[in-house]
Amino acid sequence: MSKPRVLISDKMDPNAARIFEENGCDVDVITGETPEQLIARIGDYDGLAIRSSTKVTKEVLDAATNLKVIGRAGIGVDNVDIPYASSKGVVVMNTPFGNSITTAEHAIAMMMALARQIPEANAQTQQGLWPKNGFMGVEVTGKTLGLIGAGNIGSIVASRAQGLKMKVIAFDPFLSAERAVEMGVEKVELDQLLARADFITLHTPLTAETKNILSAENLAKTKKGVRIVNCARGGLIDEAALREMLDNGHVAGAALDVFAVEPAKENVLFGAPNFICTPHLGASTTEAQVNVALQVAEQLSDYLVNGGVTNALNMPSLSAEEAPKLKPYMALAEKLGSLVGQLAHGNLKRIGIEVEGHAATLNIKPITGAVLAGLMRRYSDTVNMVNAPFIAKERGMEVREIRNEREGAYSTLIRIKVDTDAGERTVAGTLFGKSQPRLVDIFGIGIEADLDGNMLYIVNEDAPGFIGRIGSLLGEAGINIGTFHLGRRETGGEAVLLLSVDQEIPQEVLKAACDCPGVKTVKALSF
Structure with a gap:
């Protein structure tokens, strides 16, 4: 061979x-x-x-x-x-x-260089200017460091910052209260972090949820005099907005190792006051x-x-015998997890994964991995069915698996329950024809729907004429409806509309839908 x-x-x-x-x-x-x-x-x-x-x-x-x-x-x-x-x-x-420590140390180095204006002071000193009175830095001791992202790299930065006698607060939807205590950080919401942090460092991948997480709006919420460090991914910061904040002095300084467009031969931030940068050196140590x-x-x-699989991004850990049987269940589980991840508000504390009927006779671990991968994909660009359980454990998320071999209304069922600050949220799905994933319950409202492509989710008061208004709104925007699914708790009560469309829905259309009478929630979904 x-x-x-x-x-x-x-x-x-x-x-x-x-x-x-x-x-x-x-x-x-x-x-x-x-x-x-x-x-x-x-x-x-x-x-x-x-x-x-x-x-x-x-x-x-x-x-x-x-x-x-x-x-x-x-x-x-x-x-x-x-x-x-x-x-x-x-x-x-x-x-x-492999490069977690190196990247974390680079973030700390950038923070210290920013606090003491070392690059500018070095340049002027070497020019023979001796600018002893031209630079006034700040101490990091006693200052508050805000971590956006508290995973592997973020936790190392927290440890190093604590060694510098800084107070560390962290925003991370998957960081449990227990894990925060273990790390010695205070878990906060993003708005709290922005308002309180003297220094902000970013440690999150670039996803649809994190793109421009430091937008113009969020930068305006920061404490005056804040200093910002990004050694994670370009695109997490609105660079034009950051330049404006540096120019007007609201942001006292920024240090970037990454840019939205790389290599960054030109950038709106170049030449800004109190701005330092490096050419994506976060992982560059021997x-x-x-x-x-x-x-x-x-x-x-x-x-x-x-045949061993380690850190695979697109392959679950399965034996050859299990794979064909589990494939449709894993597809269903990932779609349900993605649905919960896109709709559940607040911090995710616990997640319960219940398999019922025929699903209870199968290996539940790949199903759990698929649910977690779908759930966390909006926060991570590398999560998959292999590494999702590890990431959940790292974040301190409590995951419960429940088997129930009895058959209920469906011969096989996967139900997901998550506990958040906003309360419990539950979705459930089954397989039609033993292979077609289908949603059958969303937050306690019965509804049968495929989960595929671009979709629009609306919660509204059940009232005559509502469906026509939404149809007209989408039609006027040139958006074609593929499928239309309805469910309600009771006549005249809370109703759910879930429809698929042939294209991504623009923000102005979503806002117009929000303004319709009787609408409680509008959310664009993607599967």
């Missing part, structure tokens, strides 16, 4: 190639190729090890006729078309923890580069030689 062939297409520690060879793989190290050269070459390989330079596009994947796995030495996988890789049966892995290179080599070779 021939050995699996692996291509290392980006520069990484030489020991990675040695590990591949020791673990039974043939490896070629060919870096710096053009996309056309990679396309011409990739068909010969079973595995591809990359960093951020190689772009694994649809064209590359189409040419990769033998490719089984892609390994990213690092966290971000923006350079890989994961959905298309999944459709081609290619597993995508990353190494999410130790981190060695760690992620060795980890990706171990993971890829284990998969290619033994």
